Amino acid sequence: MPRPNAGLLTRVAIAVAVIALLPWVVPSFLVFDLIYVASYAIAILGLIILTGMNGQISLGHGAFMALGGYVVAVLAHSAGWPYWIGVPLAAIASGVAGLLIGLVALRLAGVYLALATFSLAVATPSFLKHYKSITGGFDGMSLQPVQAPAGVPLSGQQWLYYVAWAVAGVVFLLSALLVRGQFGRALRALRDNPIAAVSFGVNPYFYKTAAFGWSAVLAGIAGGFYAIPTAYVSPDTFTSALSITLLIGAVLGGISTFWGALVGGIVVEFLPLVAQQINAAAPSVVYGVALILVMMFLPDGIVGGLLRLTYRFRRAPPQPALESSTPSAAPVTVGPQSRE
């Protein structure tokens, strides 16, 4: 496993320090938004691993968030279980679902997988509405707001903020360990040259399914932290727009590095809040236009663009942020072209 370089450690240390200090300097309504940033960042990280590193397009990750959010909500609402049991169970449930769907996804090349997962995203709310006895149907379920444990001098919101970001930190670290090692190397080999990878004994079924499962685990955790801050879930919380939002975050942030998940999370939480001031429909228009422009001019997203900018400034040879084998400007290739 390559050793993390000093620059990376510095950047991580700065990020951790900023995240730790933010609740003390920003107004409390922003703390609320920043909990959502953590949730989005975790889910987008899953998408970056799946789409950016594994080459499988998912337009349906909101469905895994729905599963995670509803596992937490149902356990808390019906059984009275605490969130610290609910969220790990959400991760497990979502991971199992991800492994199953990952097995199906093995057989769907490129654009077919996009089509099937998009349909899953559109159908998700109707599932939630149909099984009323479990999910509460159209009205959804309300939850207890989070309280800080006794003796901790934090508001419930601040406590939730630190828990959410601590969990985000752990899953980012675990994912980094995963993709820097043999696992990530196998995934990238399968993405870039499947035939060569298989010839060298990399088992595509194992690695691709495992990657799908892991990205679903992340989406399930994210779903839990998406439901808890508002203390409410309903079918309209997890529409197809959420799935698309995750992909937007991954693409705008930068689909080839983990930093893209962080930047993407910030963008998808705050960009709509800013754009809404113009018009209720403005966020969609801005998103759509931004997606198209980024794909045309900045294929590695905001993070990739910033990296290239700083390297040009320093006149040093470019290095990608996290993985050393993928040039940062290289577009992500997905599956074999079905028409060739």
Add this chain to the structure above:
Amino acid sequence: MHDLAQQIVSGLAQGSIFASLALALVLIYRAMGIINFAQGELAMFTTYIAWQLTQMGLPIWLAFAATVVVAFAGGVALERIVIRPVERANQLTVVIVTLGLFISINGLAGWFWGYIVKAFPTPFPTTPLQLGGVAFSAQDVGVIVVSVITLGLISLFFQKTKLGLAMRAAALYPEQSRVLGIRVGWMLALGWGLASAVGAISGIMIAPVVFLDPNMMQSVLVYAFAAAVLGGIESPVGAVVGGLVLGVVINLLGTYVEAIGNELRLAAALAIIVVVLLVRPAGLFGHVTVQRV
């Protein structure tokens, strides 16, 4: 029995709308190997244009015709401006660009016309038609007739005109076509125009039933995906047959199978997509593609 006949006709009507949108998807897939995720939103947007025209006092059929022309021009323009630059990029890029179109068109519709659901005037009589002692809704019958005419015209265009032949050639053998003097780029743009026009017809046909709102075509798009996959995503005939079969099956399942009902119709479409892709990825009418590695 009468009830069953009505349900089948109503399923055929829905199915012919799915078939039109599926045909639009197939036209673009055949030409460029792209799934246009924005196809449904394009149809939605053009349906709003039709609504706007009727609000300005145009008779519905005139508004219909004008909208189809606008949709055609819009499709051509989008291909030239947005799709052309990424035509040779990888699949993920193209999927994301069409998703970008999806979101921005959805947003623009909300911006111009708001998110409040609007009634859309039906172009057909409201009195039921009596056929063989069974009363059918004129809307259902009208939708079937319009779709049959549309699909017939498209088919004639591709089979009998020189331009249609050029478009088919450009889709299948772009290099050779270019050598023979066919302007392949423009043929692709025309394909987008046609697809967008066919989509507009499907939007106008379904709007009186589902009402007009910016998200009205999302579930229709999923049904159209299911229809296209069922029929074989490279086959126009397959899209039409797939759409009709799907419309009838979904309608009968939703009406007669308690466990599915109204809410799980979409889930049934999703199941059809997944099962067909797993069991017979080429669909009913597609050809199995063999890839040399």
